[in-house]
Amino acid sequence: MQVHIEKVDSKDQEQAVIKAVEITDEISGAIELLEGDAKGFAVSKDGKTYILKASNVYYIESVDKKTFVYTKQGCYDTKYRLYELEVMLGGYFMRCSKSMIINLKKVRNVKSQISGRIDATLLNDEVVVISRGYVKEVKRRLGIG
Amino acid sequence: MMISFAILVGIVIEGLCFTLFAGDSLYEFKMDWLQMVSIVLTGAVCSLPTIIWLTDTDIPKKKFIIRMVLHCIGLYVIVSLFGWLFKWYTQADGFIFMTVIYFAVYAFTWCVTLWFHKRDDNKINKALDDIRDEE
Numbered sequence: 189m190q191v192h193i194e195k196v197d198s199k200d201q202e203q204a205v206i207k208a209v210e211i212t213d214e215i216s217g218a219i220e221l222l223e224g225d226a227k228g229f230a231v232s233k234d235g236k237t238y239i240l241k242a243s244n245v246y247y248i249e250s251v252d253k254k255t256f257v258y259t260k261q262g263c264y265d266t267k268y269r270l271y272e273l274e275v276m277l278g279g280y281f282m283r284c285s286k287s288m289i290i291n292l293k294k295v296r297n298v299k300s301q302i303s304g305r306i307d308a309t310l311l312n313d314e315v316v317v318i319s320r321g322y323v324k325e326v327k328r329r330l331g332i333g
Numbered sequence: 334m335m336i337s338f339a340i341l342v343g344i345v346i347e348g349l350c351f352t353l354f355a356g357d358s359l360y361e362f363k364m365d366w367l368q369m370v371s372i373v374l375t376g377a378v379c380s381l382p383t384i385i386w387l388t389d390t391d392i393p394k395k396k397f398i399i400r401m402v403l404h405c406i407g408l409y410v411i412v413s414l415f416g417w418l419f420k421w422y423t424q425a426d427g428f429i430f431m432t433v434i435y436f437a438v439y440a441f442t443w444c445v446t447l448w449f450h451k452r453d454d455n456k457i458n459k460a461l462d463d464i465r466d467e468e
Contacts (some may be wrong), residue, residue, distance in 0.1 A: 218453035220462050243466065260468070281463060285391070293466045298457050303390040303397040306457075320390045327453070330460035 193279060201223040218303050227277060231264035240264065242277050244308050248289040284308070284331055293321060340372050340412065343434040344421070350430075371419035375412060382407035405439055417449060 197204060204222050205248070208215050223274045228239045244259045255263045268276070272282055282291040296309045298318070306318040306326075318326060327333030386400040386407070412435055413428070415421075422428045 286356065288406045293464050295461050295465070298454055298462065300454050301390075301394055301397070302401070302447065302450075303387075303392065303394070304446075304450070306454075311466070317391065323453070326457065330457060330459050330464070332456050 199271075216307065229266065229268060229273070229276065231266045233262070233264045242281065242291075242296070245277075245281070245291050246294045246312060247271055247284075247291060247316055248281075248288065250287045258314075282322070282325060284316060284322050284326070286319075288316060290316060290318070291328070339438045340375055341440050343431070344368075344372070346434055346438075347430060367419065368421075371415060375415040375419075378415070379408050379411050382411070401443075405436075408439070409435055442451070 201203070211219075223320060227242045229242070231238055231240045240257060240259065244261075245280055246258045246260070248266075248270065249258065251254050255266050255270060255273070257266055266273075270287070270289055272281075274281065274289055277289070281289050282292065284290040290308065294311050296311050296313075298306045298308045300306050303319040304323070305325055306320075307315050308318050309315050324333055382404050386404045390397070392400075409432075412431070416428075416431055422431050
């Protein structure tokens with residue numbers, strides 16, 4: 189498929205047009221990646237409900253059957269379960285352990301531990317663990333697996 | 334499988350050393366079926382300490398290193414015991430030689446593993462540079 193890139197002056201003008209005979213898995217994946225950041229979902233904090241853009245999320249954690257969403261501004265809770273958010277957000281949002289989804293776009297760097305697990309340092313300097321079982325999927329999502 | 338392979342590597346190193354330094358003929362170095370069976374059997378038994386101590390990776394580094402030491406000792410005991418049972422060595426010098434080979438292969442295996450980890454880190458970090466959000 190041919191790819192044309194045209195430079196624009198502002199973020200508002202950014203758009204992607206896909207011309208295809210049929211929607212293949214690859215095209216679906218590309219759409220998921222492109223739309224990923226624009227997606228929003230309901231979260232709440234101190235009794236107030238907000239619509240949070242996926243691009244603001246650092247990671248999502250499940251603790252005692254409750255789901256917490258972490259952003260630069262703080263922590264929110266949501267009614268969605270981890271598996272629902274995993275499907276909903278897709279793209280660079282991926283499971284890094286049984287109870288956590290990480291936004292790969294918010295990872296500053298990674299460092300493997302001797303046990304094989306990976307410590308990921310986020311842009312807010314928090315360190316989250318990527319379990320060994322999910323390392324293969326991380327590499328696949330990044331196109332190096 | 335990896336442990337069986339490591340034992341096989343150890344035996345080949347032993348064979349080569351005896352050929353190079355003790356003047357044995359390379360063509361006299363033979364492995365009978367019992368030796369092959371003993372290697373596979375030892376490998377299978379050695380997988381038990383691996384399952385017990387090294388499967389759970391979501392533990393602190395200190396705890397993992399303690400488990401790794403236990404794993405190393407556990408495997409050494411098993412390899413020594415099976416070596417004695419299957420006559421991989423019959424005298425003290427053979428036992429010392431096997432011990433040296435064992436620890437060398439064990440250390441080498443971990444070095445290679447860490448090198449693979451480092452290589453993966455570099456690849457992942459490079460890929461992350463391309464997608465990272467600006468803040």
